Amino acid sequence: MKKHTKKILGKMAGIYGQEQFAGMLYSVVATGKLTFDKYVQDLGIMLAEAIMYMEREEIAGPEYHPIAPDIQKWASQTGSVFIGDRKVQVQHPRLRGHKKEIQLKSYQALKRRETFSKEILLKSMSGLSGRKYNEVLSNAAEAFGVSSSSVSRHIVEATLSQLKQFLERRLDNFDLVALFLDTIHRGGAAFIVALGMDIKGNKQALGFWEGATENNEVCKDLFANLEQRGLNLNNKVLYITDGGKGIIKTLKDHFGKKLAHQRCTIHKDRNIQKHLPKRYRKMAHIRFLRALEMNSYSDAKAELEDFEKWLRIINESAADSLLEALEEILTLHRLKVPLALRKSLHSTNIIESMFARVRECEKNIKHYQGSKMSQRWLASVLLHCEKGFRIANGYRHLQALRESIIIFHKNVDKETA
Numbered sequence: 001m002k003k004h005t006k007k008i009l010g011k012m013a014g015i016y017g018q019e020q021f022a023g024m025l026y027s028v029v030a031t032g033k034l035t036f037d038k039y040v041q042d043l044g045i046m047l048a049e050a051i052m053y054m055e056r057e058e059i060a061g062p063e064y065h066p067i068a069p070d071i072q073k074w075a076s077q078t079g080s081v082f083i084g085d086r087k088v089q090v091q092h093p094r095l096r097g098h099k100k101e102i103q104l105k106s107y108q109a110l111k112r113r114e115t116f117s118k119e120i121l122l123k124s125m126s127g128l129s130g131r132k133y134n135e136v137l138s139n140a141a142e143a144f145g146v147s148s149s150s151v152s153r154h155i156v157e158a159t160l161s162q163l164k165q166f167l168e169r170r171l172d173n174f175d176l177v178a179l180f181l182d183t184i185h186r187g188g189a190a191f192i193v194a195l196g197m198d199i200k201g202n203k204q205a206l207g208f209w210e211g212a213t214e215n216n217e218v219c220k221d222l223f224a225n226l227e228q229r230g231l232n233l234n235n236k237v238l239y240i241t242d243g244g245k246g247i248i249k250t251l252k253d254h255f256g257k258k259l260a261h262q263r264c265t266i267h268k269d270r271n272i273q274k275h276l277p278k279r280y281r282k283m284a285h286i287r288f289l290r291a292l293e294m295n296s297y298s299d300a301k302a303e304l305e306d307f308e309k310w311l312r313i314i315n316e317s318a319a320d321s322l323l324e325a326l327e328e329i330l331t332l333h334r335l336k337v338p339l340a341l342r343k344s345l346h347s348t349n350i351i352e353s354m355f356a357r358v359r360e361c362e363k364n365i366k367h368y369q370g371s372k373m374s375q376r377w378l379a380s381v382l383l384h385c386e387k388g389f390r391i392a393n394g395y396r397h398l399q400a401l402r403e404s405i406i407i408f409h410k411n412v413d414k415e416t417a
Contacts, residue, residue: 048081048110049090055106056093070098081110166379171206172230175199177398178238179206180351181247183214184358187374190214192222192247193382195351196231199402201395203350205382206231210371219250235259236405238335242267242348243325257412260335260405263328265292266347268321272311275318284311284318292346297333304329335404341394350392354385 061067072095079092090110095102178197183190190213194206207226211218227233235258241247242264251259269288273281287310291303304326312319327334332342344350358381392398 045083045088045090048083049093051106051110052090052104053093055104056095059102059104060095071102072096074101079107079111081107082113162383163376163379166205166383167207167225168229170230171226174204174206174231176232176237177402178240178345179233180240180348181219181244182242182348182351182355183244183247184355184378186358186378189371189374190218191374191378192219193351193355194222194226195354197344197350197392197398199398201392201398203386203389203392205354205386208375208378208382210375213246214244215246216249216253217246219247220253223250223254235409236402238262238331238345238401238405240264240345240348243271258409260331260408261328262331262345263325264347264349265329266349268325268329272318272321275315275321276311277314280314292329294333295339297330297336300330300333301326335401335408337401337404338394338397341392341397341401344392344394354382357381357385357388 056073059067060071060073074094074096076091076093078089080087081090082088092107093104095104174196175198176196177199180195180197181192182195183192185191189210191208191210192214193208195203196206197203207222207229209218209222209225211221223233233254235255238260239251240262241251248261251261265288269285272288273284276284284307287303287307291300291307294300294303304322308319308322308326311322332346337345358378
């Protein structure tokens with residue numbers, strides 16, 4: 001393979017935008033939003049276009065070192081090829097010779113129905129991973145090759161850039177009103193991740209910190225990093241967690257009695273049910289939800305207290321599990337948060353959904369080669385997830401939430417006076 005062809009991935013940024021070609025392939029697989037047929041088709045279109053652009057590069061040479069002065073790259077136009085048994089539109093790159101247009105052999109081949117079979121695409125999908133792009137591309141077309149070391153280098157460069165962007169971006173202007181904290185385990189390490197919601201309902205992955213386990217010290221380091229980059233972590237923020245002891249200890253050490261802390265109701269519901277025999281679980285779930293659907297704090301608390309008495313007859317541990325988090329489960333009720341906003345803030349579902357995307361994007365990575373690889377991939381995927389974030393339901397009530405937290409603090413001061 002000619003040396004300049006190895007630089008084709010860098011030139012693909014000019015064709016597709018800022019994303020590297022290999023990253024685009026991975027992104028298509030990772031979205032999880034396409035139907036299977038659409039998923040196969042989009043993957044095939046990008047592979048087909050890559051084949052044609054790389055052939056054009058082989059013939060004409062790079063911009064800075066053209067092979068022949070009478071061969072010129074000639075923009076591109078819409079064309080059609082067969083992907084499996086479907087005819088689809090692609091961007092067909094063109095070359096102009098001395099007297100006429102030079103036809104790309106790959107384009108002519110791809111116009112034949114039998115060339116790009118669905119079997120090749122399925123093999124391509126099975127080969128997508130952090131270190132198997134050579135296999136993917138060679139299965140797609142034998143007309144060219146891309147060494148795994150060359151592709152991996154471009155991927156490393158792209159993800160390192162995203163890691164730097166993620167870890168160093170300033171947070172001074174992020175008007176934080178709610179902070180979701182949770183832990184994802186990857187490559188034998190625990191990463192505590194912070195996802196913030198601002199006063200306008202916008203969500204952003206703010207940072208992460210790596211440790212052996214989820215513990216107090218790791219969470220402290222995460223908070224220190226966020227504050228160093230300008231995030232205003234104060235007691236006017238609502239903190240939502242799944243109940244991890246290390247995170248909760250850090251929050252209490254930080255804010256004491258003025259901590260506005262909402263425990264994830266979904267995690268608590270599951271935890272209670274795990275203590276119960278199967279025949280009681282459905283009723284426990286119904287009673288728990290019925291309490292949370294109450295609008296007032298007093299009504300919801302009364303329902304949960306009745307629920308706790310019912311649980312204690314069946315299983316003491318289940319009742320204790322509810323009792324230890326009863327007040328934190330009802331933080332949103334105590335702050336008089338309307339139902340529309342409660343749906344966005346009562347659980348860590350927002351950050352759990354982001355974790356699901358992380359796992360989907362990284363499912364083909366079989367081995368993390370050290371902490372740096374784990375961190376750069378996590379940063380890249382979190383930045384990718386941000387593109388799909390939507391404004392939170394009930395965001396118009398966020399200002400009222402902040403005011404309610406201030407009133408809550410005043411009541412705490414009166415109680416301790």
